Every structure is written in C-alpha cells, then in structure tokens.
Amino acid sequence: MRHQRRYLPYLYLAPALLLFGGFLIYPLIRSVQFSLFSWDGLGASEFVGFDNYVELFTDEVLRAAFGHALVLIFFFSVLPLVLGLVVAAILNRAQVRGLGLFRTVVFLPQVLAMVVVAVAWRQIYAPDGSLNTALRALGLDALTRTWLGDYTWTLPAVGIVGTWVQTGLVTVLLLAGMGRVPRELFEAARLDGAGAIREFFAITLPSVRGEIAVALTLTIVAALKTFDLVYVTTGGGPGNSTTVPAYEVFQRAFREGAVGSAAAIAVALTAIIFVLNVIVNRIAEGREE
Amino acid sequence: MITSGTERALNYVILIVFAAFALAPIVTVLAAALSPQSAAASPGILGLHPENFVDAWTEGEFSRYLRTSLLVSVTVVSVAVVASILSGFAFGTMRFAGSRALFYLFLLGIMVPTEAIVVPLFYDLRDLGLTNTLWAVALPQIAQSVAFGTYWMRAYFRTSPPSLIEAATLDGASPRRVLWSILVPIGRPAVMTLTVLAFMWTWNEFLIPLVMSPNGEFRTAPLALAIFKGQHVQATALLAAAAVLVALPVVILYLFAQRSFIRGMLEGAVRE
Helix, strand or coil: CCCCCCCHHHHHHHHHHHHHHHHHHHHHHHHHHHCCEECCCCCCCEECCCHHHHHHHHCHHHHHHHHHHHHHHHHHHHHHHHHHHHHHHHHHHCCCCCHHHHHHHHHHHHHCCHHHHHHHHHHHHCCCCHHHHHHHHCCCHHHCCCCCCCCCCHHHHHHHHHHHHHHHHHHHHHHHHHHCCCHHHHHHHHHCCCCHHHHHHHHHHHHCHHHHHHHHHHHHHHHHHCCHHHHHHCCCCCCCCCCCHHHHHHHHHHCCCCHHHHHHHHHHHHHHHHHHHHHHHHHHHHHHC | CCCCHHHHHHHHHHHHHHHHHHHHHHHHHHHHHCCCCCCCCCCCECCECCHHHHHHHHHCCHHHHHHHHHHHHHHHHHHHHHHHHHHHHHHHHCCCCCHHHHHHHHHHHHHCCCHHHHHHHHHHHHHCCCCCCHHHHHHHHHHHHHHHHHHHHHHHHHHCCHHHHHHHHHCCCCHHHHHHHHHHHHCHHHHHHHHHHHHHHHHHCCHHHHHHCCCCCCCCHHHHHHHHHHHCCCCHHHHHHHHHHHHHHHHHHHHHCHHHHHHHHHHCCCCC
16 A cells, blocks of 8 residues: 555554553653652652562561462472473374364363462362362372461462463463474474484473464463452462462552552563563574574 | 374373372362362252252352453453554564564563562552542553564564555555454454463453452452452352353353463463
C-alpha cells in the first residue's frame, strides 16, 4: 500500500497506543516516580532518593522475600524442565498412542485460575487432607504434618504447586520441539550404536535449545510474579516464611502504608524480569546461529 | 522407529503416571465437591451430592460474581481484540516513521508484570474517583492484552501474502476494506487464539480486581472464591464446589479450543 496517506498508520495505531500508553506505560513510569518517595498513601510525600532501593538489601523481610523467589524458581522452572526433558525424550523415542489426550490433560493446570489451584492444593495439604491420609495409609505417620503451617515445609509445599502447574506446559513445549527433529538423525545415531543416553545428549538436547529458552523464560517469570498462590494458600506465613516480592508489593502498598517501598520492589522485580528475558533470549539466539 | 516391547510398555507407564500427577488435584476437588457436607447429610444420589453446587452458588452469590466476571471479560476481550487488529495491521503491512521503536515498546509491555503498574493505577484512579468502576478493572487489563495482541496480530499480518493486498488495492479497495473484508476473515484462527487467551487471562486475573475495586462492587469470580474460602474454612465440600464453578467456563472453552490455547501460549512466548 504505497499510496496511503501519511497519517493513516498512526490512525490505525491510535486506539492501541492510547490504551497501552495510558494504562501500562504511564503507570510504569509513575511506579518509578513513586519509588523515590516515602508516602503512606494519604498524607504528604517526602522525597527520599534511592532509600527505598537500599532497603531492598537491608530490610530482612525483603531479603527473605527475594530468597523465597529463588527457591520458587527451582520449583517452577528447574524441576519442571528436568522432568519435562526426561518425559518428552522418552515419549519421543517411540510412537505411543494417546499422545493427543496426554497433551490435553497435562496442559490443563495452565488454564485454571490460580485461586482454584490454591483451593485444590489447600485441600490436599490440609491436616486431614489427601496427602496426610495417603501417608497414614502407607504407615508413614511420622511424615505427616501441617504442610501449610510449618516453617520448614510450607515454602517447598507451595513450590510443588508451581511444579504441578508448570510441568505440563514445559513438557508440551519440549514434545513439540523434539517432534520437529528429523527422524533420520535418530536412526543414524542408532546405526552408529549410540544408546538412549548418548542420543539424548548428542541430538535431542541440542535440538531443543530454543524451546528450553522459552520454557525457562515463561516459568521463571511466573515464579517471580507469584502472588495469588501465596495470597490464598499461606498469606506469606507462617511468620514471613513464604512471603514473596509480589506479595510484599501488595502488603506494603495497600495494607501497611509503605507505598514508596512497594513501588521500589515492583520496579526491581520488573528490571529483573527484563534482564532475565534478555539473557535467556541472547543465549538461545547465539547458539541457534 | 524400532523399539522394544519393554520400552513401549515403559512409555505407557510414564504417560499414565504423568497424566495421573496432572489430574490428581483436579480429581481431589471434584470428589470433594460431590461429597456430603456433613456426616448427618442425606445419602445423596448414588452417594454423590450435586446439591453442593446449588448451595455454593446461592451462599457465595456466584450468580452475581460470575456475571461481573463475564461483563469484565467481554469488555476487555472485545476492546483489546479490535485495538490489536488495528495496530497489528499497521505494524504488519505499513511502513511509517517510528514503527520499529513503537513495536519494541509493545514487546517490552508484554514483559511488564501487573505488580509494576497496579500501585500507581490504584492511587491515580482513586484521585480521579474511578476506583470501583468497570473501567478501573477493565482498562489496565485491556492494556496488557493489547500489548500481547499487537505482537500476535502483527505476526499474522506479516505472513499474509502482499500480492493479495496489492491486488485488492489495485481493484480500488481502501485499506479499511482490505483489512475487514479480506485479511480478518482469512485470519480467523489467529483472531480466535487471541480471543480465547485474552478471555482466559481476564477471567483468571486476581490482583487487578482485588486492588481496583476495594469495596467489592466489581468483584470477579476468582476473588469471590478467595473470600468464600475465608468464610468456609471447614466446609470442604462447599468450597470445592465453588472452585469447580469458577474454573468451569475456562475449562469448557479449553476443551473446545485446546489447539488455540496451546498454540497461543507456546508460540506467543517466542519473541523476536
């Protein structure tokens, strides 16, 4: 369309740009501005420079929150990736029936509202819930505990919920990637006498680098943004043992009257997500060349 | 490929164990939703208690909250999809100054977490007296869906054959006609994927309705479920039934359009 009027593209762009600019970019900039002030949400605000950012390193609750986010990355991202790689590689080696149904089923946790997921897992983790019932039936009474009220076990228990949500997504993604690898490559490797393990490291793993990058990006970002799950299952407790950055943003901005601190956490979280995206995509692109 | 019988058997074992892991929590909730509310309850129908859904529906006022969810979702999806088609069309088929920079801005927007915008959104809209309105709940979500939608529709418009557009233009069709009478009808699958994803995101969103409607006037179904949870800590059966009610609309849509869901959520992540 060479003969279009000059302003025409901007006319088509206008609605999206106004909505996106007004309700996403502008509030993001405002967050940066908020983060430089001390404000309780009602009274006068005071400019404090980078104090709120310094607090990210000195405030023990915040340090713990970011530490918990790292633990969640293991459960949301690393564990599903390992499980997904093993399962997808094995399933890819032989034609099995019912793969379509399998995909539908394991992907299902992704479409459920996190509140629904949290309600389901609360019932599993309840003192007389299905997990403890199963342990008692196996004679493992010593292992039963209040899964969501224990200083040691609550964070891993919340993490496992993330593993449950993300593993299907990762597996389906990897299955699709492995399905695109030419069959002849595997045949040739087998003729050369490569076993299943060699085949995995020499052919399967390198050919799904792009998919691994996507899986890591999606799941790490999901781990870092965790809010609903913690809000509904534990409320950050017991104590502060399961609080995460996103939960601290909410608490400080709307419950504790520390709006500047909340904005600083949110801006830091966004910066971390940007950097992670860039790093993971760089690695994936660099290797695909 | 030739594989041994043992390997095939192992494959099925893995398939089943994995599917069971994915289904177990869902089955737990369904079983709980159909279980008696108390030991003194009636025997039910074959031992099942579908009346729990009716009780949860009335006690949790879910007819009201599901209606709110539907209103918010339809508003977000319709505005976001139309705006995304228009902007994707501009980015995908037209040349103009600043297009690269603007497009990168949209890509950046996909990555911005809700936490990063919700704090000033609340305080700024409160000062304008706009909290507790449909717009406070819908507009931020429209912006988020537009960021992804622009990226998604641009990718579609870039793959549409230029010859098609040129032929239509030579026939005297205006850009508007080319878009709505030719490209959009052909691109139904792409529009459909965007629609189901935006619907799911909006339906399942928690933080924005939680913050933007503090008095609960625009309380959506997931929020109502979280509050219901607080009020029914001991009533496992009712709570499970309520959870099923909240999840059902998206699950039904997923079962009918699972290809769109999976394609969108996997390909949508592959950024340039």
